[in-house]
Amino acid sequence: MKVKKYKAENMQQAMQLVRLELGDDAVILNSKAVKTSKFFGLLSKKGVEVIAAVDEEPSTPIMKTKNANMRPESRIQDSKERISSPTSKVEQDKLFDSIQEMKKMMKSLTKEKQRDPLLPDYFIHLEEKLSKTDINPLQVEAMMDRLYEKWLENRTLPYKSMLELVEAEVLQSLEEVSFDHNPYKKKFICLVGPTGVGKTTTLAKLAANASLKKGKSIGFITTDTYRIAAIEQLKTYASILEAPIEVCYSAEDFLAAKNKLSHLDVVFIDTAGRNFLNERFVEELKEVLNFKEEMTTFLVLSLTSKLSDMKKITDQFWNVGIHQFIFTKKDETTSVSSMYEISRTYKKGAAFVTDGQNVPEDLIPFTKELMVRSIMEEIQE
Known part of the structure; x- marks a missing residue:
């Protein structure tokens, strides 16, 4: 050599x-x-x-x-x-x-090193910023190659134009991803996900929104019997909203609770946060809940988690029948590109994003445009 x-x-x-x-x-x-x-x-x-x-x-x-x-x-x-x-x-x-x-x-070696040495510094800067996100490296490389070809046409491409092209490509990549932030189409709304992602608080936000803003009659079911604090927390929210609540310890309890609350417009179901990287806990959850019924199931993931862990959790829950994602704790991180990569990879959009603890204010109905805007803000920080 x-x-x-x-x-x-x-x-x-x-x-x-x-x-x-x-x-x-x-x-x-x-x-x-x-x-x-x-x-x-x-x-x-x-x-x-x-x-x-x-x-x-x-x-x-x-x-x-x-x-x-x-x-x-x-x-x-x-x-x-x-x-x-x-x-x-x-x-x-x-x-x-x-x-x-x-x-x-x-x-x-990156493509940048094999490109024209007269490339403007902001081109390299943009590539570096994109490479630090959770966007798939192959997608980043493809985008930068297209930007480079565009620049080669007349050896000039303003930074603003580059950002606009990146924004258009990110939006186009979500073309097959559905974003639906109207979760009240079915009677039962279930939130699943690992421990510590804020499922109970998020459930309360959804319930308050349905009751106070949509005028729907609501109720709660919780299967989170592993933590007394979680039950008491949900009971507090139920009391404030003047909504009935049922605590379930088995599949029989869950079936009885569903029948008891069937007269309501919407029933919100809270589940235990476990280490769902272990498939056994997912199977235990499926034994209690019948996900094939008239139910919308959201997988709740925290944006403070690593992308690799988020993917493993999603893989574990995939056979449950996830309708869409809810991403939490947006206010606790500056890196939000993981939600884009998860949505793009699994072709499931984000119905909501939470950015605080306030109930029900800190619940954002999400769209493709908002997701793309979040990505562009991360790139330009």
């Missing part, structure tokens, strides 16, 4: 130097604009610096003089000797490791 650095006045000259020494099989690893100085730094001019590599013997450079001056039969014999002399195992391993390492390095 041969790696060399070249400096030239422009990219065309640099490429000529690379081809001349390394041949047509050479690969450009990096290129950037530099300043070259003369006369002890008193004079300087712009140029380019290119790093290139080649895996094998250059295909175009001229043969070495020593070999060229040999008689034909001598060159043949010399070639036979080189072919018949096997490289040692250690040397082969070193060569293999070197090639593998170089391939890894080349694969990890």
